[in-house]
Amino acid sequence: MTAGTVGTAVENTRTRLLATALRLFSEHGVEGTSLQMIAAELGVTKAAVYYHFKTKDEIADAVVAPALRELDQLVDEASTRRTRGARIDHALAGFVDLLVRHRTLAALLPSDPGILRAIDRSLRPSGREPFTTRLLALISGPDPDIRERVLTHVLLAGLGLAAGAPDMAELDDETLREHLIEAGRRLLGRPRRRQ
Amino acid sequence: MTAGTVGTAVENTRTRLLATALRLFSEHGVEGTSLQMIAAELGVTKAAVYYHFKTKDEIADAVVAPALRELDQLVDEASTRRTRGARIDHALAGFVDLLVRHRTLAALLPSDPGILRAIDRSLRPSGREPFTTRLLALISGPDPDIRERVLTHVLLAGLGLAAGAPDMAELDDETLREHLIEAGRRLLGRPRRRQ
Incomplete structure (x- = not known):
């Protein structure tokens, strides 16, 4: 060997x-x-x-690390798009895609404090702003008003929880992705995409 | 005495x-x-x-009981409205109002398994369908398609989590209520309300 x-x-x-x-x-x-x-x-x-x-904490941190790294990359990529619409479309499609690929992990978010602590531990020492803040800035500009903050919060929480919900477990990835993106586009006031 | x-x-x-x-x-x-x-x-x-x-479980059950009872009453009331639009408007405004009045409880939903277990215990023996199923039927009719199920799920989860989010704690009740209702109306494709 x-x-x-x-x-x-x-x-x-x-x-x-x-x-x-x-x-x-x-x-x-x-x-x-x-x-x-x-x-x-x-x-x-x-x-x-x-x-x-x-320790088990180290394992939990390593379990959440790939999704958090992908989120960071996603926001970086979306930031390079020239128009606000293109940035939102890229971020939304990428966020939904990431949630669907990490469905098992997403399912733990609403009920497992151990996973939430792992995410918190991973974000804190990086010195970077949490992806929620970065996504909010991407969607609403650097100085979002209250309305935009509430809409973005409903978006991130709603898509995140729906992706991992037991009721959604029977849906195949493509169907779940399509409908989550539609929900996001409605919330953000983006026109429906042509199929 | x-x-x-x-x-x-x-x-x-x-x-x-x-x-x-x-x-x-x-x-x-x-x-x-x-x-x-x-x-x-x-x-x-x-x-x-x-x-x-x-027991502490009995206390947790009693803490969640009023909000669950109000949710049930809300769905009953909304069901009596004649048009689908009126049923949705009544249910959405009532749901948001309830979340805002129970903000402290809503804040526990995403991170406290003890509260989720209390809700689960309270719903199970009642023999009634959970309010999520009843709200879904109210919003989408008795035989909702996948698209309507996903939208309703994003709605309930997104509004529920946003209402209790630490980022939203600084907002007064009326501001939070207004923006949560707007998010809900967007998701459900309802026209904007006149102020």
């Missing part, structure tokens, strides 16, 4: 570990999931889990 | 107890609040609390 394949195997274990942790978080909550449960589900020793993560 | 004034005093204690419990739930979460803390905050003995409620 070369150093390269060892690296890949370690990376694979880390990826499987995070997927397994997310699944267990969904079933038992972050509080109700132990490192031991994750190890047992993966069929590895607790020491193998410790090799990657020292 | 007559039997009547004793009854009133007992009722007052119960009302104060629930207001105090809600405040402590807001600060410490349902999990982090004990009967002892509630008694201490009220300046009564734990036995006085026990006179009204045997």
Whole structure:
């Protein structure tokens, strides 16, 4: 085995570990999931889990990290668009796409304080403004009025919760994406897109 | 002291107890609040609390009960309106009004599993459909399509979360109400109201 394949195997274990942790978080909550449960589900020793993560908080942080990174990139990308309409369209489509791809994680948002704490821990030390503030500035300009702040809040909360709602679990990704984007466009007063 | 004034005093204690419990739930979460803390905050003995409620679950149930009862009444009232537009307008204005009056409770929804469990416990044995299902039927008719289901879900979740969001705490009730109703009307494709 070369150093390269060892690296890949370690990376694979880390990826499987995070997927397994997310699944267990969904079933038992972050509080109700132990490192031991994750190890047992993966069929590895607790020491193998410790090799990657020292605490459950570190695992929760790593579970939310990809979606938060994508959100940041999305706002950066949308900011480069020239018109306000194009910025909103890009941000809305990207936000909905991200929610749909991370549906399992989105489903934890309304009921799992462990996930909310992980998101909070991840945002705090970065020194960056939270993506909600950045999305708001993108949608409403640098000095949003109260009306725009309320609309943006309803948008982010409504789309985020609907994407992960048990009632929506039966919908395929494309159908969910289409209707969430329509809801967002209505809220933001954007014209309906042609199919 | 007559039997009547004793009854009133007992009722007052119960009302104060629930207001105090809600405040402590807001600060410490349902999990982090004990009967002892509630008694201490009220300046009564734990036995006085026990006179009204045997467990913290009973207190949580009683804290959410008035809002759930009002929601049920709201849907009943809105159902009597003759046109779909009038039913939607009545339900939306009533729902927003209710959220704004119960802002402190609404603020607990996204982060406190104890409150969500209390709501769940209260709805289950009633044999009634949850208000979300009844509101959906009211807004979209008895056989809503997927598009209407997603829009209604974004509406309920978005308004509910925005009403209790820390970012919105500085807004006075009337301002919050006005902008939440506007968001709801946009989502449901209702014309703007004249001021």
